[in-house]
Amino acid sequence: MLRAKITLVVVAAAALAMTLAAGLSYRGVSDLVAEQFDHALEDRAVTVVTLLGVSRTPPARPGTTEQVVSAEGAVRPLDPGRAALPVPESTLGVARTGRGSAREDITVGGAEYGVLTVPLPGGGAVMVAQHYAGAERIDHAFLWRVPWTTVAATALSALLSWLALDRILLPVRRLARVTRDITATQDLTTALPPAGRDEIGQLTRSFASMLGALGRSRAQQQRLVQDASHELRTPLTSVRGSAELLQRGRGRLAPEDEEQILVTLVTEAAALDTLVRELVDLATDRSTEEDPAEVDLPTAAEEAAHRCRQRTGRSVTVTVCGPVAVRARPRAVQRCVDNLLSNALKFSPGDSAVTVHVEGTRLSVRDHGPGIAPDERGAVFDRFYRGPRTQAVPGSGLGLAIVHDLVTADGGTVFATAAPGGGAEVGLRLPAHGPAACSPAR
Template sequence: MRTRLTLVVFTATVVAIVVALVTAYRSVSPLVAAQVDRSLGDRADTVIAVLRAADAQSVSGGGAGPIMPGGAVPVGAMLPVRSDMTEQLLLADGTVRPLTTGRDPLPVSASDLAVARAGSGSVETEIMVGDRSYGVLTKARPGGGAVMVGQDYAEVERVDREFIWRTASITAVAVLLVALTAWLAIGRILRPMRRLAQATQRITTTRELSTVLPEAGRDEIGDLTRDFNAMLAALRLSRAQQHRLVQDAGHELRTPLTSVRGSAELLQRAKGRLEAADEEQVLTTLVQEAKALDALVGELVELATDQHADEASARVALPDLAEDCAQRFRRRTGRAISVHNEISTGRDEGDTPPADVVVRPRGLARCVDNLLDNALKFSPADTEVEIRIRGTELAVLDHGPGIDTADRTAVFDRFYRADRTRATPGSGLGLAIVHDIITAHGGTVYTADRPGGGTEVGFRLPPAR
């Protein structure tokens, strides 16, 4: 990743610099060309002015003018010499008279001759003299003829080449510095990620979840590291819960299995010699223990796999769900079960009518079923079980013996059986399942004494948004 990121930075830098240089070059080139054109125009105007002054001096002194046939042009000393420029006078008849000595004459084209004959206008061209490139401006001269001024582009081309080479070398150095800086900076930035990758690879190899990932900064990598640590903590808790579940399940399964084995061995040894009543009792014990085993295994599977975890969440009205569960238990048991929707008028809570919750419907129904089953199991058959709903709180109230204060938290632990209920059928997993499902939905469970005797067991869920 370090190499790829460095290449990305390197490529982006090169592209940015090249685009900037090309844009700058294209912006400057017209300015340089315009400056050359102005230089040619200024030089031509200067030559024309010098020639006008030479004409005036010749007329006043009676000397030969600069445009007289065969006459000398006495203006060389009056022109500021420029090594990159050549000037000449083009007469209307096509005669060329040099204005600077030691320079090759500029070739005359038909357009140049037309300007000289017309005595007005100007024309600008680019020509080659030998192996050198010239920009030539032919400008009409008042009084006849034209002035031709040529500028050697060698210096301009040299500056252009030097600009290109210098910018190329500076660009190369800058790009290399950027690449080196990016390599070092990215390496420093990715150092926590490398440590994180090494730690996770070590965890994958050793399966040791107790490893704590190295602390990182407050950037995205730091957030990722903290998320990994939180995930590892959750995995450690899950593994510990699985180990405890296996140990508790083994302990709880041992009793019914021992009973089943003892009854089966008794039947095997007796080989039909038992009295009919005794044999019936042994078979009844076998059936009861098998049913208990079946129920226990079913609850273990549900607790370990959370069968409703893949169920989609939906908006649920607690009164409707409670009524459905109550109706199902009324048909199944024939017991009296009532559902009451209350409005909280507590000083802190204010008026709170029953509210909807967002939950997994079947999972929440299992919670209510477990609470009802628990209440019906521990309350007299001639008493009523009540479901009370207040806001997002649902409680099941019975007239049973109640729960000791010391047991109120422990009843939600797996396989926990209070001393007074050990003789009652059950696995001790019903309330544990309620606890796991409700906490998975962000809720809480609780137990309390019911006024007038009995127990209140319920849960509170966050309201739907």
């Protein structure tokens, strides 16, 4: 559960931060208490020396013991009711020399004292000892309060994190619920929750874009299946009818009739083979596996024209002016030029020439056929489209659709216009990757 995991991370971070802060604070407090303890010893020593200088006995203070040490080491407690303190060597040195001071820790009766020795003006020294009980009490109180404070603060941070994450993760839960519904119903039109400007909003918009792409892909697949079933029905019906006619009239048909039926079978089978191959190419688009590269359009046009001349024996001319290198998939460009040439040869008279013209990043193929009406120039790139004047021409209506899909996948555009003097001019434009430089026509 994401909410619980994030809460655990927040609580662990908070507990670690508070533990570190408590440790540093304890160290600072300990140093401060020790410093104040030493200041208290120094203040008490000054007070005792001052009072002894005016022949007065300092008043007793709880937890504190004072005594005077002579240069010979004799000890005189200032509070007769208290036992004498042991005299360290450092204290004797101050008493004998009358200079400097000595700071020691001693233990008397199981109790630890901090001792400060300072010289007296008339000779000797005074020892001021203070019990560590007060400092230890502060230290223990701090140590007891730190764990409870840390636990309480950690619990509070866990509660606040849990409540805050409930609100923060609400859009994620909504998005997850909607995606579960989409998975269960397969309804790609289901509306997603409103998207904000944060990362969750970006995720929602990405899901919306993905669903839109899936919806368009599904619609295109359905349309392709519907169109393909419609287009396949005609050649299949013709093949089946011709085959049934041969079966019923076996041995009774005239040789010329039988020959005509066989020609029809071969023609329709070839058309069916072409249609199925183009459908497979259109549905799979194997050229998408190819990486874009720099393509020289004049070279691609010359190679396609050469293949077309060898295959059909028709006249194909290539002219070039200002070629510009383009970035596209090389095999996809070759397929597009081949399809444009096949389309032009299909609608041109057998004795007419077809011209391929390359200018900059624009490649066009001009034919001398019946032309394309203005209201049909955009529809010729639709799948299975057959214009009123081209219904009798063999073909599947997929060649220009394949060109459209391949070119737009590389960021280019396609066009179809009327050619001067009759015929049509169909071509493509691809993104440029270099300055134009005019060259003579080929």
